[in-house]
Amino acid sequence: MTALQTPPGRTEVPGSTSRSLGEHARDYVGRIRGGDMGSLPALAGLIVLCIVFGVMRPVFFSDINFANLFTQGSQVVLIAMGLVFVLLLGEIDLSAGFASGVCGAIMAILLTNENWGWYLAIPAAIVTGVIIGVVLGVLVAKVGIPSFVVTLAAFLAFQGLVLLLLTGGKNISINDPFTVGIEKDNLPPWLGWVLLIVCVVGYAGVQLNRVRSRRSRGLAVDPLSLIAIKVGALAVAGAIAVYFLNQERAINPAFHSLKGIPNVVPLIVVLLLVWTFVLSRTTFGRHIYAVGGSKEAARRAGINVDRIRISSFVICSGMAAFGGIVAVSRANSVDPNTGGSNILLYAVGAAVIGGTSLFGGKGRVIDAVIGGAVVAVIDNGMGLMGYSAGTKYIVTGVVLLLAAGVDALSRRRAAASGLR
Amino acid sequence: MTATPILEMRGIDKSFGPVQVLRQVDFTANAGEVTALVGDNGAGKSTLVKCVGGIYPIDSGDYLFDGKPVTVHSPRDASSLGVEIVYQDLALCENLDIVQNMFLGRERTRGIVLDEPTMEKMASETLDRLSVRTVKSIRQLVASLSGGQRQTVAIAKAVLWNSKVVILDEPTAALGVAQTAQVLELVRQLADNGLAVVLISHNMNDVFAVADQIACLYLGRMAAQVKATDVTYSQVVELITAGRSGDLGLQAAAVAAAGNGNGSHDAGVTDLGDMNGAQ
Numbered sequence: 045m046t047a048l049q050t051p052p053g054r055t056e057v058p059g060s061t062s063r064s065l066g067e068h069a070r071d072y073v074g075r076i077r078g079g080d081m082g083s084l085p086a087l088a089g090l091i092v093l094c095i096v097f098g099v100m101r102p103v104f105f106s107d108i109n110f111a112n113l114f115t116q117g118s119q120v121v122l123i124a125m126g127l128v129f130v131l132l133l134g135e136i137d138l139s140a141g142f143a144s145g146v147c148g149a150i151m152a153i154l155l156t157n158e159n160w161g162w163y164l165a166i167p168a169a170i171v172t173g174v175i176i177g178v179v180l181g182v183l184v185a186k187v188g189i190p191s192f193v194v195t196l197a198a199f200l201a202f203q204g205l206v207l208l209l210l211t212g213g214k215n216i217s218i219n220d221p222f223t224v225g226i227e228k229d230n231l232p233p234w235l236g237w238v239l240l241i242v243c244v245v246g247y248a249g250v251q252l253n254r255v256r257s258r259r260s261r262g263l264a265v266d267p268l269s270l271i272a273i274k275v276g277a278l279a280v281a282g283a284i285a286v287y288f289l290n291q292e293r294a295i296n297p298a299f300h301s302l303k304g305i306p307n308v309v310p311l312i313v314v315l316l317l318v319w320t321f322v323l324s325r326t327t328f329g330r331h332i333y334a335v336g337g338s339k340e341a342a343r344r345a346g347i348n349v350d351r352i353r354i355s356s357f358v359i360c361s362g363m364a365a366f367g368g369i370v371a372v373s374r375a376n377s378v379d380p381n382t383g384g385s386n387i388l389l390y391a392v393g394a395a396v397i398g399g400t401s402l403f404g405g406k407g408r409v410i411d412a413v414i415g416g417a418v419v420a421v422i423d424n425g426m427g428l429m430g431y432s433a434g435t436k437y438i439v440t441g442v443v444l445l446l447a448a449g450v451d452a453l454s455r456r457r458a459a460a461s462g463l464r
Numbered sequence: 465m466t467a468t469p470i471l472e473m474r475g476i477d478k479s480f481g482p483v484q485v486l487r488q489v490d491f492t493a494n495a496g497e498v499t500a501l502v503g504d505n506g507a508g509k510s511t512l513v514k515c516v517g518g519i520y521p522i523d524s525g526d527y528l529f530d531g532k533p534v535t536v537h538s539p540r541d542a543s544s545l546g547v548e549i550v551y552q553d554l555a556l557c558e559n560l561d562i563v564q565n566m567f568l569g570r571e572r573t574r575g576i577v578l579d580e581p582t583m584e585k586m587a588s589e590t591l592d593r594l595s596v597r598t599v600k601s602i603r604q605l606v607a608s609l610s611g612g613q614r615q616t617v618a619i620a621k622a623v624l625w626n627s628k629v630v631i632l633d634e635p636t637a638a639l640g641v642a643q644t645a646q647v648l649e650l651v652r653q654l655a656d657n658g659l660a661v662v663l664i665s666h667n668m669n670d671v672f673a674v675a676d677q678i679a680c681l682y683l684g685r686m687a688a689q690v691k692a693t694d695v696t697y698s699q700v701v702e703l704i705t706a707g708r709s710g711d712l713g714l715q716a717a718a719v720a721a722a723g724n725g726n727g728s729h730d731a732g733v734t735d736l737g738d739m740n741g742a743q
């Protein structure tokens with residue numbers, strides 16, 4: 045009685061026909077025209093910026109500066125990766141910057157004042173971030189205070205908390221070799237190549253496995269040429285990065301050799317892979333997008349909306365803890381301004397520039413990395429050009445406005461073209 | 465079609481605080497039939513449907529499913545019985561595609577990984593069974609669909625789960641002529657495939673086009689539930705606006721008092737002419 049019968053004369057399953065490379069390209073152009081630009085503006089901007097800075101200041105392309113970009117940008121990128129989760133819900137976390145400061149301070153105090161090992165101090169910092177996230181999430185989801193207000197209050201409170209932790213704003217330096225090494229040390233060059241090969245082969249494997257399992261069910265598959273292009277692009281870009289990072293960049297190599305991928309890069313890559321997996325392949329990730337798209341629809345679908353909202357704040361503050369750890373590692377110390385000044389706005393900027401929507405429901409973790417690269421390049425390149433901090437802030441602010449404008453306009457455009 | 469109605473509500477009362485919205489409402493839906501639920505604005509149609517769907521608890525009355533009394537406290541209870549509701553405001557996530565929406569909250573997984581191929585296949589088979597020809601790709605975002613297409617997705621979502629009763633709250637209210645026809649065709653098809661379909665609508669043309677039975681609520685009371693072939697267009701309009709039409713519908717006393725009447729009757733064709741207003 046409940047089984048529906050297949051009406052006769054109907055064999056074609058919608059979406060079951062595989063499309064050629066050309067159709068994929070046309071589709072992509074259509075999506076961009078329709079306002080769904082994703083990371084495209086950020087990638088284009090990144091290339092343009094690199095060319096401009098490289099031409100005007102050749103030192104921009106030097107090996108040492110290239111490596112600097114990664115270590116300078118890491119804190120912002122890590123915080124931005126967490127912010128993507130909160131932005132996906134259409135919420136905001138203004139306290140993530142100082143949350144990273146609090147977590148960094150906790151780690152430094154445990155390492156230096158309490159003589160804990162890094163293997164305890166670093167988890168303690170991350171647990172601190174998680175606790176912060178639970179508090180923020182409960183205030184937003186259960187009490188119902190707008191996230192803007194909750195995190196603005198937390199922004200102020202955490203700033204004070206860092207001051208109190210550092211008893212009146214004194215510096216605490218760290219000299220734990222492992223913790224300092226996160227930002228200061230590099231992978232041996234051969235390991236860099238090995239990791240790249242693992243990544244490329246793994247990526248190709250995942251893609252081909254997907255094709256295999258879809259084909260076995262008679263579903264549409266991407267053409268192999270498209271997969272080859274994607275894998276090839278990853279291999280080429282990765283090889284260029286590894287090659288340059290593996291160059292000697294010490295001024296006096298005989299004294300202290302300096303080459304290889306900075307340790308923080310694999311850390312970022314692993315977190316990127318983990319969170320991308322969570323967002324795109326798990327039920328939890330699907331529900332984050334659903335809550336961001338329509339809270340009411342998610343609720344009626346039986347999704348525990350509060351749980352999703354709290355979890356997102358936990359991930360955001362937890363990632364802020366990672367940001368704080370690398371910030372302390374890079375500076376060798378923690379001070380009241382760790383995680384302060386422009387860090388939070390740079391992180392929000394990174395996520396939005398990379399293509400994550402401020403309106404919720406749209407975004408990926410890689411957006412934070414791409415947008416973070418744009419922010420790091422602007423900051424670094426303008427510094428090389430001799431501009432003051434003031435000018436850098438203004439330019440970055442304008443870029444953020446531009447990105448948010450693109451976001452808002454592409455929504456309008458999608459509405460106009462009937463896509464929304 | 466079948467002797468016992470798949471869904472039967474008996475003597476349902478429902479109040480919101482001091483406001484009694486449903487009074488002694490009887491309602492049945494048979495498998496293989498489209499039952500239209502009509503009534504003026506505020507008559508209590510959506511409230512009745514939400515009681516069936518487990519969103520509101522009923523104050524008193526019986527909820528029979530397949531002849532057996534059941535208790536439904538939550539939407540989950542309803543869907544585990546096989547009762548699915550398509551709400552007027554649809555509740556789809558525009559930023560997700562058709563497959564993702566159809567499986568929202570009930571995703572298929574292998575281990576912790578979403579089983580996309582299986583979900584895509586099941587979704588496309590369901591759309592296929594419903595002869596949905598209008599969507600280009602089931603990986604299209606819902607944002608890019610027309611109103612009629614969205615309604616189709618919402619309906620497909622409801623029938624994906626081996627549901628036995630599908631309730632549609634004003635599915636054609638926002639649609640143009642062509643898309644309305646499309647949705648009505650789909651509604652008819654669901655019933656022909658053996659489901660019990662309940663259709664809420666204000667449009668008499670739609671009702672007469674697809675309904676086998678017409679149930680008419682008047683001020684929170686069931687004025688009558690009759691076979692569509694037994695009534696005329698104008699009789700239904702009278703039932704909606706006045707609660708009675710000739711010997712059909714509520715007795716004058718009941719209409720006037722809207723008091724503590726009681727309608728006990730058999731399932732199927734129903735005539736509440738026997739209803740007694742208290743004094």
Ligand SMILES: Nc1ncnc2c1ncn2[C@@H]1O[C@H](COP(=O)(O)OP(=O)(O)OP(=O)(O)O)[C@@H](O)[C@H]1O
Pocket residue numbers: 480483485503504505506507508509510511512
């Ligand atoms: N949650 C609620 N609290 C209090 N009163 C309610 C609530 N929901 C509905 N009502 C009242 O119950 C009555 C019936 O509402 P209902 O939504 O069921 O009408 P309807 O028949 O669906 O009307 P329409 O055709 O306009 O959709 C209305 O008078 C309404 O004000």
Ligand SMILES: [Mg+2]
Pocket residue numbers: 509510511
């Ligand atoms: Mg209604």
